[in-house]
Amino acid sequence: MSDKKIIIAGLAIFFVLITFPFWINMGKAANAPELILAPTAQAAMDSGEGCVLPLDEMRANHMQILDLWRHSVVRNAERIYVGADGKEYNMSLSNTCLDCHSNKADFCDRCHNYASVTPYCWDCHIDNPKGE
Amino acid sequence: MESSRRRFLKLAGISAVGLGTAPALNAFAASGGHDAAQPYVKKGARALRAKQWAMVIDTRRFHSAKDLEPMIEACNKSHNIPTKITNTDHEIKWIWEAEFHHAFPTKASKFLSEEIEHKSFLVLCNHCENPSCVRACPTKATFKRESDGIVLMDFHRCIGCRFCMAACPFGARSFNFRDPRDFIPEDDKNLEFPTRMKGVVEKCNFCAERLAVGKEPACVEASDGAIIFGDLYDPHSHVREVLKENYTIRRKQQLGTEPSVYYIV
Amino acid sequence: MLELAFKGGKTYWGWIVALLAIIGAAFGVYLWQLKFGLGITGLSRDVSWGFYIANFTYLVGVAAGGVMVVLPYYLHDYKAYGKVTILGEFLAIASIVMCLSFVIVDLGQPTRIFNTLLYPSPNSILFFDIVVLQGYLFLNIIIGWNVLEAERNNDHYQFWVKPLIYLSIPWAISIHTVTAFLYCGLPGRGFWMTAILAPRFLSSAFAAGPSLLILLCLFIRHFTKFDPGREQIQSLAKTVAYAICINVFFFLCEVFVAFYSNIPEHMDHIKYLFVGLHGHSLMVPWMWTSMILMVVGIILVVNPVTRKNENILVIACIVIIFGTWIDKALGMIAGGFVPNPLHQVNEYWPTGPEAMISLGVYAVGALVLTVLYKIAVSVKEEIRG
Numbered sequence: 001m002s003d004k005k006i007i008i009a010g011l012a013i014f015f016v017l018i019t020f021p022f023w024i025n026m027g028k029a030a031n032a033p034e035l036i037l038a039p040t041a042q043a044a045m046d047s048g049e050g051c052v053l054p055l056d057e058m059r060a061n062h063m064q065i066l067d068l069w070r071h072s073v074v075r076n077a078e079r080i081y082v083g084a085d086g087k088e089y090n091m092s093l094s095n096t097c098l099d100c101h102s103n104k105a106d107f108c109d110r111c112h113n114y115a116s117v118t119p120y121c122w123d124c125h126i127d128n129p130k131g132e
Numbered sequence: 133m134e135s136s137r138r139r140f141l142k143l144a145g146i147s148a149v150g151l152g153t154a155p156a157l158n159a160f161a162a163s164g165g166h167d168a169a170q171p172y173v174k175k176g177a178r179a180l181r182a183k184q185w186a187m188v189i190d191t192r193r194f195h196s197a198k199d200l201e202p203m204i205e206a207c208n209k210s211h212n213i214p215t216k217i218t219n220t221d222h223e224i225k226w227i228w229e230a231e232f233h234h235a236f237p238t239k240a241s242k243f244l245s246e247e248i249e250h251k252s253f254l255v256l257c258n259h260c261e262n263p264s265c266v267r268a269c270p271t272k273a274t275f276k277r278e279s280d281g282i283v284l285m286d287f288h289r290c291i292g293c294r295f296c297m298a299a300c301p302f303g304a305r306s307f308n309f310r311d312p313r314d315f316i317p318e319d320d321k322n323l324e325f326p327t328r329m330k331g332v333v334e335k336c337n338f339c340a341e342r343l344a345v346g347k348e349p350a351c352v353e354a355s356d357g358a359i360i361f362g363d364l365y366d367p368h369s370h371v372r373e374v375l376k377e378n379y380t381i382r383r384k385q386q387l388g389t390e391p392s393v394y395y396i397v
Numbered sequence: 398m399l400e401l402a403f404k405g406g407k408t409y410w411g412w413i414v415a416l417l418a419i420i421g422a423a424f425g426v427y428l429w430q431l432k433f434g435l436g437i438t439g440l441s442r443d444v445s446w447g448f449y450i451a452n453f454t455y456l457v458g459v460a461a462g463g464v465m466v467v468l469p470y471y472l473h474d475y476k477a478y479g480k481v482t483i484l485g486e487f488l489a490i491a492s493i494v495m496c497l498s499f500v501i502v503d504l505g506q507p508t509r510i511f512n513t514l515l516y517p518s519p520n521s522i523l524f525f526d527i528v529v530l531q532g533y534l535f536l537n538i539i540i541g542w543n544v545l546e547a548e549r550n551n552d553h554y555q556f557w558v559k560p561l562i563y564l565s566i567p568w569a570i571s572i573h574t575v576t577a578f579l580y581c582g583l584p585g586r587g588f589w590m591t592a593i594l595a596p597r598f599l600s601s602a603f604a605a606g607p608s609l610l611i612l613l614c615l616f617i618r619h620f621t622k623f624d625p626g627r628e629q630i631q632s633l634a635k636t637v638a639y640a641i642c643i644n645v646f647f648f649l650c651e652v653f654v655a656f657y658s659n660i661p662e663h664m665d666h667i668k669y670l671f672v673g674l675h676g677h678s679l680m681v682p683w684m685w686t687s688m689i690l691m692v693v694g695i696i697l698v699v700n701p702v703t704r705k706n707e708n709i710l711v712i713a714c715i716v717i718i719f720g721t722w723i724d725k726a727l728g729m730i731a732g733g734f735v736p737n738p739l740h741q742v743n744e745y746w747p748t749g750p751e752a753m754i755s756l757g758v759y760a761v762g763a764l765v766l767t768v769l770y771k772i773a774v775s776v777k778e779e780i781r782g
Contacts, residue, residue, distance in 0.1 A: 292505020301585025331505025
């Protein structure tokens with residue numbers, strides 16, 4: 001097999017290229033971001049009222065919840081979410097979520113940047129419409 | 133309400149495992165019982181309901197293009213329409229004005245009354261009962277909402293193929309040829325309503341967001357009673373009362389799409 | 398067999414590099430389109446489809462045209478075409494690749510293209526178009542590759558390929574029928590709303606596809622040791638002759654129906670194309686050029702003296718390719734959208750960036766075709782050598 005060397009060299013190059021993202025970033029892991037809660041969100045937290053779902057569920061699954069909300073609002077015309085405690089929320093990213101979490105840069109963006117995800121929610125939805 | 137609860141649970145099933153509440157959700161779905169501890173979704177208490185929303189435009193009340201401006205402006209402002217786009221090729225229009233022979237090209241007689249010939253008419257999406265745009269959409273991004281017959285756009289899902297624009301016989305659809313945000317007048321924004329992004333199609337939504345909180349569409353509110361809005365299939369609705377008493381026409385009725393916007397001429 | 402594509406002379410590699418350069422440049426323009434939006438094209442609110450979808454439509458035809466060699470060979474056992482079926486199949490593959498690329502560059506949100514699979518909508522003709530186009534692509538890849546490999550190994554192709562070949566024949570008809578249905582089922586577009594749109598598309602396809610195939614055959618004979626054969630080329634030319642005549646006949650049927658019935662919604666589009674409407678006449682010189690080219694094409698391919706002269710046949714094929722391209726690509730889209738549903742005239746003309754991206758897609762097709770033809774011709778040379 002006269003091609004043996006070429007094949008091995010080729011495989012080596014392939015391996016180096018495919019693992020490129022790992023070794024180029026080795027040892028450069030950023031520190032986990034520290035999220036800052038806006039005053040309204042902090043108040044809800046302190047009073048024990050919390051978010052629409054328990055903290056750890058929100059942390060892990062807020063994107064699925066937003067997906068369900070948008071489906072319900074846009075396609076089924078059902079806009080009110082009734083939480084487990086019976087509290088009602090208007091299912092709106094801008095007018096409900098971002099009204100309480102009025103600090104997108106310190107809340108949403110920090111974690112999204114850390115996780116290197118760029119959701120395009122804000123291409124359309126207006127950040128914190130009612131202002132501080 | 134029961135059915136909406138079930139629908140939400142069905143949806144939630146997609147991510148139920150991730151939510152860590154799958155067993156509880158499944159148990160609930162199986163029992164069908166009333167468990168206050170589970171979240172659910174519903175319509176707002178003040179939401180207006182109908183089988184098929186419809187509109188009657190009393191064009192006798194409008195005499196010039198100027199008379200139509202309040203309605204068009206109310207809509208533009210309410211929905212963040214990028215009115216600063218100067219290139220007419222890229223215009224976004226939800227409700228606009230057209231002369232009779234453009235609004236009703238198949239009805240324009242050779243000798244029209246002078247008043248009609250030079251008058252402006254409001255045109256918008258007809259929220260057809262058999263919408264050809266919905267038939268054409270390859271992703272169901274535009275759909276006819278079962279609960280109230282509104283032909284709506286799901287901007288999250290639209291792939292921008294523009295098949296619906298070819299399919300619409302009323303030219304009611306606009307495409308975002310570029311990012312619309314730079315073209316929305318700063319002081320005429322509705323911050324509580326989203327904008328759109330480049331690459332998606334948009335059109336009149338019969339103010340679904342206002343109906344949900346008990347308000348009539350923005351153009352109806354601004355019309356001072358010249359536009360009547362209501363349920364086409366409620367024999368006692370205001371719309372039906374007006375239709376009973378007046379001769380009305382619809383745009384391109386012969387195409388069988390069954391427009392829900394009627395005109396008293 | 399793929400290794401055959403890597404053995405070539407300077408001209409071959411020069412051509413490949415040139416194509417890659419065009420593709421690279423066009424991709425740059427496409428990135429600009431992604432960033433800016435489709436506003437860099439000449440499209441508008443009224444003419445919402447343009448050059449991309451026009452070329453897509455035309456190339457679906459070229460792809461379907463491949464069946465004009467497959468059908469006589471496999472259904473009528475016309476042995477002569479045994480030499481050229483692979484060329485027809487590989488041309489179909491390259492065309493479908495271009496079609497799919499044109500659809501993608503036309504999308505406003507191309508990253509969401511898989512929504513068509515996530516939310517399949519059988520009510521949309523576009524859904525069926527995606528299904529039939531991809532199906533035709535895979536059929537031709539499987540059939541072409543298997544038959545060619547068997548030929549190289551001096552063997553008969555596997556038994557299960559035969560049913561696929563039979564399936565590919567009606568499938569070729571289906572791709573262009575479904576593409577016509579995209580247009581002709583839309584209420585309020587008088588120009589497209591004609592039951593003979595699919596037959597028109599097919600007739601123009603069976604003229605344009607085989608014309609291109611003739612040119613490719615002559616090119617191969619000139620530059621390689623493989624000769625597709627004079628008889629084959631003449632037979633293809635006869636197919637072109639019938640198809641182009643039928644195409645013009647169908648068009649005249651449309652003109653008769655529109656103008657004898659005297660219904661404005663049907664007449665106005667044709668008027669816009671051929672004499673202009675409300676002072677707008679951008680398409681007029683193009684449409685008359687198209688008609689003249691197709692008539693010249695008919696004269697050259699129907700007359701046996703000119704058809705049998707291969708030098709004149711080359712001209713006839715070029716004339717027919719351009720004539721049908723103007724008719725089906727430019728005219729079909731512009732004529733359908735102008736005047737708009739409110740009966741206003743807003744004309745369309747592609748912009749430079751739009752043309753550049755289209756050129757890039759054609760270069761992708763040329764690259765796929767070059768590689769596939771290189772393989773096919775090398776195999777044929779091997780066997781005969």
